[in-house]
Amino acid sequence: MSMQAAMPIAMIPGNSIIHRINPLAKLVWVVGYVILAFSTQNIVILYSMALFALLLAPIAGVTKPLLKGALILVPVGSSLLALQIIAPAVERPWTAVDQIGPLVLYGDGVYYGFVLLGRIVASLLMALIMVMTTHPSDLFTSFAKLKVPYTLNFMLAMTLQLIPVFQREVGIIMSAQKSRGMKGTGFSAVLPSFVPVFVGAIERVQQLSISLESRGFGSDGIKTSYRQVRGRASDWVVGIVGAVVLITLSVVAITKGTWSLANEITFSPLFVLITFLIAATLFAGVILAAIAFSFKK
Amino acid sequence: MPEPIITFDNVTFTYPGTEEPALRDISFSIMPGEYVAVLGLNGAGKTTMGLCVNGVVPTMLGGDLTGTVTVGGLTVSDYPVREMSKLVGMVFDNPEFQMSQMSAAEEVALGLENAGVAYEDMKRIIPETLELVGLAGFEERSPLGLSGGQQQRLAIAAVLAMAPQILIMDEPTSNLDPIGKQEVFDMAAKLNRDRGMTVIVIEHEVEVMARYADRVIVLDQGRIVMNGTPQEIFSRVDDLAALKLRVPEAAELATILGTDYGLWKGPIPITTEPAVAEISELLGAKNG
Numbered sequence: 049m050s051m052q053a054a055m056p057i058a059m060i061p062g063n064s065i066i067h068r069i070n071p072l073a074k075l076v077w078v079v080g081y082v083i084l085a086f087s088t089q090n091i092v093i094l095y096s097m098a099l100f101a102l103l104l105a106p107i108a109g110v111t112k113p114l115l116k117g118a119l120i121l122v123p124v125g126s127s128l129l130a131l132q133i134i135a136p137a138v139e140r141p142w143t144a145v146d147q148i149g150p151l152v153l154y155g156d157g158v159y160y161g162f163v164l165l166g167r168i169v170a171s172l173l174m175a176l177i178m179v180m181t182t183h184p185s186d187l188f189t190s191f192a193k194l195k196v197p198y199t200l201n202f203m204l205a206m207t208l209q210l211i212p213v214f215q216r217e218v219g220i221i222m223s224a225q226k227s228r229g230m231k232g233t234g235f236s237a238v239l240p241s242f243v244p245v246f247v248g249a250i251e252r253v254q255q256l257s258i259s260l261e262s263r264g265f266g267s268d269g270i271k272t273s274y275r276q277v278r279g280r281a282s283d284w285v286v287g288i289v290g291a292v293v294l295i296t297l298s299v300v301a302i303t304k305g306t307w308s309l310a311n312e313i314t315f316s317p318l319f320v321l322i323t324f325l326i327a328a329t330l331f332a333g334v335i336l337a338a339i340a341f342s343f344k345k
Numbered sequence: 346m347p348e349p350i351i352t353f354d355n356v357t358f359t360y361p362g363t364e365e366p367a368l369r370d371i372s373f374s375i376m377p378g379e380y381v382a383v384l385g386l387n388g389a390g391k392t393t394m395g396l397c398v399n400g401v402v403p404t405m406l407g408g409d410l411t412g413t414v415t416v417g418g419l420t421v422s423d424y425p426v427r428e429m430s431k432l433v434g435m436v437f438d439n440p441e442f443q444m445s446q447m448s449a450a451e452e453v454a455l456g457l458e459n460a461g462v463a464y465e466d467m468k469r470i471i472p473e474t475l476e477l478v479g480l481a482g483f484e485e486r487s488p489l490g491l492s493g494g495q496q497q498r499l500a501i502a503a504v505l506a507m508a509p510q511i512l513i514m515d516e517p518t519s520n521l522d523p524i525g526k527q528e529v530f531d532m533a534a535k536l537n538r539d540r541g542m543t544v545i546v547i548e549h550e551v552e553v554m555a556r557y558a559d560r561v562i563v564l565d566q567g568r569i570v571m572n573g574t575p576q577e578i579f580s581r582v583d584d585l586a587a588l589k590l591r592v593p594e595a596a597e598l599a600t601i602l603g604t605d606y607g608l609w610k611g612p613i614p615i616t617t618e619p620a621v622a623e624i625s626e627l628l629g630a631k632n633g
Contacts, residue, residue, distance in 0.1 A: 185447050206445060213489065252442045258401050259443035261426040262435045263503060264459035274454030274467050 060180045066108035070279050071187045073287035074178045080294030081174040085167040088301035089308035094166030101173035110180045117176045125165045126330035132161030133324045145317035155320045159310045184208055189275045217245050349374035350511065350543050351398055356412035358393060358402060367393040369567040378541045382554035385564035386589060391547045395513045399433040400426045434504030438516035440496035444488035449480060449499055452488050456507040474506040478532060494525035511543045530557055555579055555593045555615040580613040595620035
């Protein structure tokens, strides 16, 4: 009945400098990253951000799980680039650089494709670094310090807890249905298991609320916290430096339009062709693998 | 004469949306430091009776309650459950449904945090409590990754940490293997003996009840039909059988030997050891 590895992206325990940084300081960086990434179209900035996040991984000792988590970028990134090359999201006229059968390749969208990809890569890597180095409870304790209401905070934490529980419950109910001769795979098999899962969930939640209330949940007095999250001087430095640097860059980017380098950087036709071939092959590979996987089941 | 810690005075309770009362005109009292076992078929009202003590009935679940339940001098229906929780700790039968935290230590800490216990005290109480339930060193483990027995003991620890005067366990061993059951009952007995904690156990395990309990209350269809020492109750093998309830095997054997064969003369034993002693004497007498 045990389940530990149900969540693919979870905290990797450790005691690195990055693990020890206050969760809120890390949160400043993640939010700052997202703001900057979406306020600029400067690929130098975007990929520098991604590189910086990547450099933090070995310090935190999470390189392998980080790269594993980042695999999700393969289908996203390859489809983005391939589509931008055959159908640029910029104004016409487009300049054709090559042709493969019926597909005309344009160079105009390549830059924008890399911008979109860069935004996702940078934000995702930073967010993963944070998730992988922060104990969820510490994060919620920090939220409590920010005066997030106790009940709301508890709901957030509880949701995280319940996801793997429900995943497992769906698994159990589906096995039960399979053993009674119902279809066992695909979406149509998951659907009928929803009713028992939700009924079970309601029962579970009622039992939990009785149990929580029986342990004084919702009392009016002062609450204390078992998890102690410290805010040392170094945490303030990390948080403030992050806020200043990222906000400054965002402001500069916004005042400069988006600080786009689209006119400064041109891609050679060969580069466009190679990029397209790689992206298209990867994307087709992912789709074929997915199809093969679903048939194998 | 000390005051009873729990008093039920003509309590009748009907759940919302049902016709039949779950409890019918129940009156009894429990003295501080008693170890009470509650016995009855499913649906006899055992759990409802437990919920009356910590106030979930009627405060949280609604329904129609007449009569009064007094616990530690407080009329239960006048106080929210969270207030009663300082006095009454209740553990339920499905431990997994009671877990809400990411680690065992935090699970135990929850009640303490709600009660506003200082961090320094929590740092002492939590490992102590985990050790008490045999989960020393499990602080950072995820509650959902524990075995059923470990989860059950963690649920007990989460309640014990709050140092209630009364501990109610509702079928606490339904998920446990025989050794796990033994551990839970031993622990409750220890708390009862060493800390003078009042313990109420709702159980089907008659063998263990016979061994540990000071008193047995038998419920049937919402009524108290028997209330006495284990010796008194479990000697009434035929009455319990009429209620479809099991008795300890020693008592059953002695009763059969007595009524069907006229071999058993003395009092009906309710645990194994006196039965063994008596039977070996019987056999010895026949042989010699």
